[in-house]
Amino acid sequence: MASEERTKEVFAKLKEAVVEYDEDMSKEYAQIALDEDINPNDAIFDGLVSGMQEVGKLFDAQEYFVPELLMCADALYAGLDILKPHVKQMDLGVKGSVVIGTVEGDVHDIGKNIVKMMFDVAGFQVYDLGRDVPLDKFVEEQMKTESDLVCLSAMMTTTMSGMQKVIKDLKEKNPDVKIMIGGAPVSSDIADKFGADGYADNANNALKDAINMIGSLKKMKDEAEGKA
Amino acid sequence: METGLKIYLLELGATVVGFARVDEALQGDIAHLRRAVSIGVDRKLNEDTVSLLSALQSRAAARLKSDGYRYLIIPPDSDRISDTCISKLYELFSHKVAATSSGLGWIGKNGLLISEQYGPGLTFTTVLTDAPLVPDEPVNSSRCGNCTLCVVHCPAQAIKGVNWSRSEPLRPLVDHDRCRAQKVGTRRVEHKPNCGLCINICPYGRKSPYRGNISNNDLEEHRCPSIK
Numbered sequence: 001m002a003s004e005e006r007t008k009e010v011f012a013k014l015k016e017a018v019v020e021y022d023e024d025m026s027k028e029y030a031q032i033a034l035d036e037d038i039n040p041n042d043a044i045f046d047g048l049v050s051g052m053q054e055v056g057k058l059f060d061a062q063e064y065f066v067p068e069l070l071m072c073a074d075a076l077y078a079g080l081d082i083l084k085p086h087v088k089q090m091d092l093g094v095k096g097s098v099v100i101g102t103v104e105g106d107v108h109d110i111g112k113n114i115v116k117m118m119f120d121v122a123g124f125q126v127y128d129l130g131r132d133v134p135l136d137k138f139v140e141e142q143m144k145t146e147s148d149l150v151c152l153s154a155m156m157t158t159t160m161s162g163m164q165k166v167i168k169d170l171k172e173k174n175p176d177v178k179i180m181i182g183g184a185p186v187s188s189d190i191a192d193k194f195g196a197d198g199y200a201d202n203a204n205n206a207l208k209d210a211i212n213m214i215g216s217l218k219k220m221k222d223e224a225e226g227k228a
Numbered sequence: 229m230e231t232g233l234k235i236y237l238l239e240l241g242a243t244v245v246g247f248a249r250v251d252e253a254l255q256g257d258i259a260h261l262r263r264a265v266s267i268g269v270d271r272k273l274n275e276d277t278v279s280l281l282s283a284l285q286s287r288a289a290a291r292l293k294s295d296g297y298r299y300l301i302i303p304p305d306s307d308r309i310s311d312t313c314i315s316k317l318y319e320l321f322s323h324k325v326a327a328t329s330s331g332l333g334w335i336g337k338n339g340l341l342i343s344e345q346y347g348p349g350l351t352f353t354t355v356l357t358d359a360p361l362v363p364d365e366p367v368n369s370s371r372c373g374n375c376t377l378c379v380v381h382c383p384a385q386a387i388k389g390v391n392w393s394r395s396e397p398l399r400p401l402v403d404h405d406r407c408r409a410q411k412v413g414t415r416r417v418e419h420k421p422n423c424g425l426c427i428n429i430c431p432y433g434r435k436s437p438y439r440g441n442i443s444n445n446d447l448e449e450h451r452c453p454s455i456k
Contacts, residue, residue, distance in 0.1 A: 071314050
């Protein structure tokens, strides 16, 4: 078991790896965390996730643009892939599985991937249908996987209307399923009108929201463990 | 720093390096990256070549980053990578645009990037950056002239025989369906992965005793030293 000081150092390095979008460093310190018996949950949240929160701030301040944000996300995944198999199931009060995808006709999926990352970090089982997904596929996949949550994304007004149909079909088949929609043309009015349970509006906000949501997960984890 | 970066990459094993002004070719999330560093090596595309190019571009990126500039690496085999977050941005840019814009060559009738000195056998990779590199003079039109060697010898008759020009970027040069069908056929019969005839037959950069001795006359009459 590593000393408290050493543990903090490893967390700081994991954070730095994400902020500096350094995949090799992220892998290296994720492995060090395992080798030195550091709790992988903590390494994810106090290292990788705390780095992504910093990235969110840099993105807000326009120090980082979309390419940097995506490279940081890849650095986070590089470490997460090593740590995740060793994570004991977290009890955050939320868990389960989620179906996610960009609706038919739409090939924009940067926002969707960042949102997916949030679910990956939180320990959800993620069924990623990718982009340009036929509308029926969402309903089919939800039924098959019995997922609690379905996330739909559209970047163009022309493809957005497809979401309304998916929501209607999903609610008909399974009234309990929670549906989140996101993408540039989505507003709270549209979310209400379509019958969605949650929404994220323009792409930048969707990215920020996703990062904020990782932050709130971290808080929930701390609370669950009685740290906060 | 411009010549410094070029010399650095050439010393590390690049065959050609050029800088391009790409303001007009970029949009959206990468519009702020106004320069492209095009790196070519005189090797056919295989795993070793990909790792050499990846190493070269990582070194270039590390150097740009340490000088305080942003960058985006477009890997050599970008079309095969789809499992990372950053890979969503790859399709926004092509290696050939970087290479022609930085004056390393033109697009031949065979649809390949042709270097005056090395011919169509180079493999390229690109790093986009916001560093104010002094751009090289672009090549804006084909220097294939009346040569039709690749057109005549293409076993699939896929090459249309059109001269490329930057002002007509959408004009098709090659019937890709035919080319692909031919490659699939060769693979089945000869167990060779590729056809490559249009590379080997090109008089530019041909690796023969005649290399460098091709006069315009040879090209005009498409009478080539080794082909009677």
